[in-house]
Amino acid sequence: MRIQRAGGWVCWWVWFVAALAVSGSDRLTPTLVSEAIFAPEARHNHASCVVEASDGTLLVAWFNGSGERQADDVKLQASRRRQGSRSWDPRFTLWDTPGFPDCNPSLHVDAQGRLWLFHAVILANTWESTLLQARVSSRWRTRGPVRWDGMEPVLLAPGEDFLQILNGQLPRLQLERSRPDLTSRQREEVSEFMEGIHLGATNRLYRRLGWMPRAHLTTIGGRWMLPLYHDGYSVSMVALSDDQGRTWRPSAPIVGLGNVQPSLTVRRDGSVVAWMRDNGPPPHRLLRAESTDRGETWTPAVDSEIPNPGSGAEVRVLRSGEWIFIGNDVENGRHSLAVWMSQDEGETWAFRRRLVEVQAGQGSFSYPSLLEARDGWLHATWSEAMGGRETIRHARFNRAWIRSAGQYP
Secondary structure, three states, X not given: OHHHHHHHHHXXXXXXXXXXXXXXXXHOOOOEEEEEOOOOEOOEEEEEEEEEOOOOOEEEEEEEEOOOOOOOOOEEEXXXXXXXXXXXXXXXXXXXXXXXXXXXXXXXEOOOOOEEEEEEEEOOOOHHHEEEEEEEEOEOOOOOOOEOOEEEEOOOOOOHHXXXXXXXXXXXXXXXXXXXXXXXXXXXXXXXXXXXXHXXXXXXXXXXXXXXXXXXXXXXXXXXXXXXXXXXXXXEEEEEEOOOOOOOEEXXXXXXXXXXXXXXXXXXXXXXXXXEEEOOOOOOXXXXXXXXXXXXXXXXXXXXXXXXXXXXXXXXXXXXXXXXXXXXXXXXXXXXXXXXXXXXXXXXXXXXXXXXXXXXXXXXXXXXXXXXXXXXXXXXXXXXXXXXXEEEEEEEEOHHHHHOOOEOO
């Protein structure tokens, strides 16, 4: 009994200290500190994801190679930063499938403290040939390469019901995009785009291959929701697991015009919002869809107020209940990267702050990943390309820094 009480007091004390750290970080002087994780280089470095270990160590993963899907030398790299350290450890190979490109790492730390890696293996140098892979490790906090406990493909087989739902929602999209203010050419573009979605969904191989991760996995209760997308015909969905990653099944499709790379947020009432990159016709906005059954089915994707130039973004829920968007906040180009903060679960975005900005054509900052650490600080990583050289950049900032920009009118 004494041991149990002591454990209870320890748990309470850990929670109390963590709560003080979170509130304390918000009271600190507005702070933004950033640095390149490694020296910029000519090789392609892209699509990072950041997670935190229980000891405060940060782990960042990305893909590196002489290209993307066309180059077979593309592999996953990673680097750690110990709590209190001012520098990142030397990068190492997180995973490399010999002879095939590895892309789009998505990291997750489960309740047992194990590291999960979801990523795309490109079988035939096209996004449509992606095979989704999952690996898990209980030995990933020490220095050096991660030692994996197991690995297997995540096999998904969206069936005829998937196709029926998709085809049932396409006419609504056609009607909405047949507005009189559109030119005849714009209406033709919409029709061509929708035809591509339909043809892709009717291809059984397309429905089973080509699913790629991008943003963090999200949990609701005991359910894991891994957001996925298909670049072949611009449809998103969620891989669902109710047994902590042992088995997976597909959700219904999230249907829209070019909605890919979903990021998931959960409201207080349990409903889920998917925020997606816009790969479709104008207007170029971050698209959103909603689910009231824990990711099983989804409303059609519609435009949000957030600009999007066809690039990855992420939206996360903080422990305070505030929501944070991070992404390119312009409709054309990736030369501006911003964070927006919402106090009403994404209905409005009262505080907006740019992390980095240059003149169009002078640099690219894209594919951000966002984490709220145990001490309340926010950590972001993103792809940075300047002058023909690329790196992954990390930034640490607090809510006070976002708020110091003032409330958006």
